[in-house]
Amino acid sequence: MSNVNDNASPIVERWIATLRAEGKSNRTIRERRTIMRRFERDAGTPALAATTEQIADWLGRDDLATVTKSAYHSVMKNFYAWCLLSQLREDHPMATIRAARRPRRQPRPITRKQFDRLVDGAAGDRVMLAMILLHGLAGLRVHEIARFQSRHLDVEGRTIEVTGKGGATYVLPAHPMIVEIARWMPRGYWFPSQRARHLGGRTVTERIHLHMLRCKVPGTPHCLRHFYGTQLVESGADLRVVQELMRHSSLATTAIYTAVSDVRKREAIERLAS
DSSP states (O other): OOOOOSSOOHHHHHHHHHHHHTTOOHHHHHHHHHHHHHHHHHHTSOGGGOOHHHHHHHHTOTTSOHHHHHHHHHHHHHHHHHHHHTTSOSSOTTTTOOOOOOOOOOOOOOOHHHHHHHHHHTTTOHHHHHHHHHHHSSOOOHHHHHTOBGGGEETTTTEEEEEOGGGOEEEEEOOHHHHHHGGGSOSSBSSOOSSSSSOOHHHHHHHHHHHHHHTTOOSOTHHHHHHHHHHHHHTTOOHHHHHHHHTOSOHHHHHTTHHHHHHHHHHHHHHHTO
C-alpha cells in the first residue's frame, strides 16, 4: 500500500481547484475534500489509483449510515467523472457501483406549542430569538442563519434575501416578527464572532439545540425548518408556493410535508363520527 498523509493527493487538489473555479461554495468544497481525504487515508492509496473493489469495500462499511453512503457515492462519482473527462483515467471505477438507496424521509416538525415555548424562552435573549425566528418563520438553514446580515432584510419591502444551496439567491417575504426584531439587531452580520466575521453553522446548531433542551423541546434544530414547511402546508398554502418558500429544487421534496397534513385531515374526519 502507498503511504498517504493527512493531506489530499495532488490530483484531488486539482479537482478541488476545478470546483472552486465552478463557483462551488466553501462549505461544499470543504466537505468534498474531507470525504476524498478520508477515503485515501482509509484505503491507503491515492484516489486516482483506487480500484472498483477498494471503493466498493469502503462504501460498503457497516459503520456508515445509508444516507452517508449515498452522499459519499455522489461525491466520488463526481470526482471520477472529472478524472475521466480530464483523461487522467481510462475507466470509471464507479460505473458498476450503484448508490445506496436513501430511506424515504419524513418531516419531523416540532408543534406550534413547542415553537411558542422556544420563542417565549428566548424573550430575554435577542440573539437566540432572532435565530429561532429565522429558522422557524423563514425556513433558513443553520449556515444561512450564521451569515445573515442586516442588508439581507428589506424592512420597508418586508423581504428577505437568501443565498442558498448552489449559490442561488432568493427573495422571500419576511414575517412581521422578523421585521420587528431587526430593530434590535446590529448592522452588518446579525451573529458576529470574535474569531471570524460571523458565527459558523455548527455553532448556530449547538446554540439552538441547547435552547431546545432548556425549553424541553425534543428534536434537532432542523426540526424548526420542518415546522416552517409543515405550518405552510397546514395553513393551506399551495404545494408549489411551499416549494418556492422552502427553496426546494424538487417538488417531490416538498411533497414530504403533506404527510402530516393528511394525517390531521383524517383525524378531523374521524372525529365527525365520534
